[in-house]
Amino acid sequence: MKTTITYDEFANAFLTSGSYSNKFSREGLSALFDYFEELEDSTGEEMEFDMIAIACDFTEYASFAEFRQDYGDEYKTWEDVYGDATVISVGNGAIIQTF
Numbered sequence: 835m836k837t838t839i840t841y842d843e844f845a846n847a848f849l850t851s852g853s854y855s856n857k858f859s860r861e862g863l864s865a866l867f868d869y870f871e872e873l874e875d876s877t878g879e880e881m882e883f884d885m886i887a888i889a890c891d892f893t894e895y896a897s898f899a900e901f902r903q904d905y906g907d908e909y910k911t912w913e914d915v916y917g918d919a920t921v922i923s924v925g926n927g928a929i930i931q932t933f
Contacts, residue, residue, distance in 0.1 A: 839883055841867045847885050854889045862894040862924045869922050869929075896927040 839847075845863045848854050858866060866888065874881055895901040898912060909915050912928055920931035 844883065847883070848889075851885065854885060857889050858892075858894045858929070859896075859924065862922075862929055865922045865924045866892065866929060869920075890932070892922075892929050892931055894924060894927065894929045896925075898927070900927070901930065 841864065844867045845860065848858060848863055849860075870881055893904075895904075901915075902909065905915075912921055912923070915921050915928075915930065919933040922929040
């Protein structure tokens with residue numbers, strides 16, 4: 835049995851949680867929600883909302899320089915990361931599925 839959640843419910847779950855309220859920006863939460871909806875549409879499979887798994891599996895970076903602090907100089911642009919990880923664009927930054 836699954837319950838459909840709206841963007842507002844998705845975002846509020848993160849924003850009102852003590853542990854994950856600062857994990858993603860509002861723009862990042864919108865991009866993540868859109869990503870999951872598109873993934874459901876393309877696979878034809880419904881996903882279960884698991885805030886803890888999402889928070890552990892995805893990290894938002896405000897800039898490419900911030901990303902490189904975690905992953906080093908191997909990558910020169912966001913496009914270089916596409917082959918190794920899921921990259922969800924957010925403004926000048928991105929949300930990366932941890933790899």
